[in-house]
Amino acid sequence: MTVATPMVALVGNPNSGKSSLFNALTGARQKIGNYPGVTVERKSGRAVLSDGRPLEMVDLPGSYSLTPASPDEEVTRAVVTGHQQGERRLDAMIVVLDASNLDQHLPFALELIAVGTPVVVALNMIDMATRDGLELDAARLSADLGVPVIPTVAVRGRGLIELIAALEAVLDGARHRIVEPPEHGPEADRKLRKQAAIIARAATVGEPPERRWTQRIDAVLMHPILGFAILLAILFVMFQAVFAWSATPADAIDVGIGTLGQYLGNAMPDNWLRSMIVDGVIAGVGAVVVFLPQILVLFLFILVLEATGYLTRAAFLMDGIMAKVGLSGRGFIPLLSSFACAIPGIMATRAISDPKDRLTTILIAPLMTCSARLPVYAIIIAAFIPARSVGPGIGLQGLVLFILYLTGIVGALAAAYVLRRTVTKGASAGLIMEMPRYQWPRLQDVALGLWQRAWIFLKRAGTIIFFSTMLLWALLSFPKPPAGSDVSPVRYSLAGRIADNLVAPIVEPIGFNKDIALALIPAMAAREVAVSALGTVYAINAGDDDEQAARALGPKLAADWSLATALAFLAWFVFAPQCISTIAVTRRETNSWRWPALMVGYLFTLAYVFAGATYWIATALGLS
Numbered sequence: 184m185t186v187a188t189p190m191v192a193l194v195g196n197p198n199s200g201k202s203s204l205f206n207a208l209t210g211a212r213q214k215i216g217n218y219p220g221v222t223v224e225r226k227s228g229r230a231v232l233s234d235g236r237p238l239e240m241v242d243l244p245g246s247y248s249l250t251p252a253s254p255d256e257e258v259t260r261a262v263v264t265g266h267q268q269g270e271r272r273l274d275a276m277i278v279v280l281d282a283s284n285l286d287q288h289l290p291f292a293l294e295l296i297a298v299g300t301p302v303v304v305a306l307n308m309i310d311m312a313t314r315d316g317l318e319l320d321a322a323r324l325s326a327d328l329g330v331p332v333i334p335t336v337a338v339r340g341r342g343l344i345e346l347i348a349a350l351e352a353v354l355d356g357a358r359h360r361i362v363e364p365p366e367h368g369p370e371a372d373r374k375l376r377k378q379a380a381i382i383a384r385a386a387t388v389g390e391p392p393e394r395r396w397t398q399r400i401d402a403v404l405m406h407p408i409l410g411f412a413i414l415l416a417i418l419f420v421m422f423q424a425v426f427a428w429s430a431t432p433a434d435a436i437d438v439g440i441g442t443l444g445q446y447l448g449n450a451m452p453d454n455w456l457r458s459m460i461v462d463g464v465i466a467g468v469g470a471v472v473v474f475l476p477q478i479l480v481l482f483l484f485i486l487v488l489e490a491t492g493y494l495t496r497a498a499f500l501m502d503g504i505m506a507k508v509g510l511s512g513r514g515f516i517p518l519l520s521s522f523a524c525a526i527p528g529i530m531a532t533r534a535i536s537d538p539k540d541r542l543t544t545i546l547i548a549p550l551m552t553c554s555a556r557l558p559v560y561a562i563i564i565a566a567f568i569p570a571r572s573v574g575p576g577i578g579l580q581g582l583v584l585f586i587l588y589l590t591g592i593v594g595a596l597a598a599a600y601v602l603r604r605t606v607t608k609g610a611s612a613g614l615i616m617e618m619p620r621y622q623w624p625r626l627q628d629v630a631l632g633l634w635q636r637a638w639i640f641l642k643r644a645g646t647i648i649f650f651s652t653m654l655l656w657a658l659l660s661f662p663k664p665p666a667g668s669d670v671s672p673v674r675y676s677l678a679g680r681i682a683d684n685l686v687a688p689i690v691e692p693i694g695f696n697k698d699i700a701l702a703l704i705p706a707m708a709a710r711e712v713a714v715s716a717l718g719t720v721y722a723i724n725a726g727d728d729d730e731q732a733a734r735a736l737g738p739k740l741a742a743d744w745s746l747a748t749a750l751a752f753l754a755w756f757v758f759a760p761q762c763i764s765t766i767a768v769t770r771r772e773t774n775s776w777r778w779p780a781l782m783v784g785y786l787f788t789l790a791y792v793f794a795g796a797t798y799w800i801a802t803a804l805g806l807s
């Protein structure tokens with residue numbers, strides 16, 4: 184028998200009903216304070232056992248595991264292990280579970296039971312589980328866990344008498360020793376989750392078909408090997424579709440822009456204004472707008488996958504790999520968003536609680552292939568990679584695009600691995616997220632999402648790209664070479680001179696010609712500007728004798744560049760941090776210039792090295 188007032192804590196996942204249970208058990212006899220040195224609230228109160236003995240009870244903050252990922256979770260761990268300043272050693276714990284979420288709440292319960300302090304499990308929210316048609320076997324669960332399990336409905340006060348009785352029984356048992364729980368990594372985490380899943384399944388005797396279906400689908404989609412193969416297959420189909428489905432509408436836009444350019448070219452007098460509109464705006468902006476269909480196909484896939492509930496599963500699948508490089512699955516959604524654009528991706532990292540984990544995720548986000556790279560990739564692939572099939576249903580062009588995406592991902596993982604061992608050193612936490620239900624995507628939602636992306640893209644084309652194209656046109660057009668000289672107007676212009684004298688010598692060793700050197704300057708504003716810049720350069724170069732120049736950029740490149748140069752150009756854009764907005768948002772989110780500077784530095788280095796290696800290997804293979 185314990186002599187002093189027994190000390191009991193309520194522990195469990197967030198939202199399992201701890202506070203509701205605490206209120207029901209202690210009534211008005213509560214004290215609220217703070218744990219010393221931290222801003223974590225301490226809530227304690229008095230309950231009574233059936234024989235009238237008093238009991239001190241604390242309501243701990245919700246946690247996912249004993250490996251802390253936040254100050255709240257640190258306090259929970261410290262109280263559970265008896266190391267918390269200002270807290271007595273526990274005599275018992277009430278572990279609170281949400282009955283309809285056993286899979287996700289049991290891993291923490293298993294960890295808590297392993298500590299050795301006497302435990303009573305409150306199988307809470309039984310009313311919700313029953314409402315959903317879920318039937319649980321508390322006795323079986325108790326047998327598997329080795330501790331008493333009492334079904335409760337905290338908000339109705341049901342099961343409280345039984346809970347107190349069970350608590351009394353464990354308090355009267357022998358004194359216990361605390362087994363210091365190991366802080367565990369992802370491997371131990373997965374084991375725990377697996378064990379939890381088995382116990383949960385055994386305790387579930389009746390389940391509505393919908394839940395069973397979810398589990399059956401999950402068993403396949405989240406299988407460590409099969410699920411991964413399916414994820415890769417889905418991504419692969421997605422990239423094939425980006426090319427296959429967009430060809431016809433892209434051609435139509437292309438023809439439309441060409442016709443517009445030709446019409447204006449014929450209708451306007453031959454002066455600088457005509458050159459600015461036809462060679463500058465229409466050639467430049469048009470070269471980018473052509474990629475709208477491909478961007479929409481990509482987003483169609485992302486939006487549909489997200490709406491079905493699959494993306495969260497993909498995050499779980501990726502967690503294992505991400506943990507190996509020191510990231511957590513929490514970073515998956517931000518990184519996936521970065522496939523659309525790094526800016527919302529970097530902002531979404533706010534959901535990552537560990538600061539170093541978050542910082543690493545920010546630093547590698549620009550390596551995810553954003554939609555602004557798509558125009559660059561697409562034009563080079565279309566011009567240099569033959570549209571032939573390399574297997575049933577596998578186009579070579581889609582395959583190359585897939586490889587470019589993959590290179591970005593592998594580069595990001597490698598970068599994270601290095602960063603986590605150097606500048607952002609630290610331990611990584613496991614992933615816990617609630618799984619959404621599987622459902623059919625709603626057509627309106629997908630349509631609205633697509634409309635928003637299209638609008639954002641066109642707005643960029645109308646602002647950043649429009650202005651940088653105009654500026655570039657001006658830099659490319661002036662000063663004019665003296666009449667009668669046969670020097671190229673582009674090379675004679677201000678932009679041409681900057682590119683030739685400053686940039687070209689740096690990028691020449693990696694196989695870039697002077698036109699590329701020129702395009703890289705305005706592309707610092709945004710990657711897709713590289714395409715509009717090339718469009719403008721070649722349009723101005725072609726002068727009056729080639730009305731088709733504005734829209735025939737692809738064939739022009741194919742005639743002008745070697746394959747080795749084209750491949751090096753692709754490799755460059757996998758890594759190069761050519762996006763002012765990303766640098767700005769990194770500065771804002773990390774609140775210092777140090778991290779964006781590091782990001783720009785390491786990415787340019789990688790871009791240079793990889794583009795160079797690609798060029799030299801391709802040249803050695805005779806691909807020039």
Ligand SMILES: Nc1nc2c(ncn2[C@@H]2O[C@H](COP(=O)(O)OP(=O)(O)OP(=O)(O)O)[C@@H](O)[C@H]2O)c(=O)[nH]1
Pocket residue numbers: 195196197198199200201202203204244245246307308309310311335336337338339
């Ligand atoms: N239907 C039903 N709702 C419950 C039950 N227990 C708690 N709730 C509700 O579940 C929600 C979360 O309950 P809390 O008691 O705040 O959960 P908690 O575990 O203290 O959550 P954190 O403090 O965030 O970790 C509240 O809206 C409660 O009203 C229950 O047995 N049945």
Ligand SMILES: [Mg+2]
Pocket residue numbers: 201202203242245
């Ligand atoms: Mg609470």
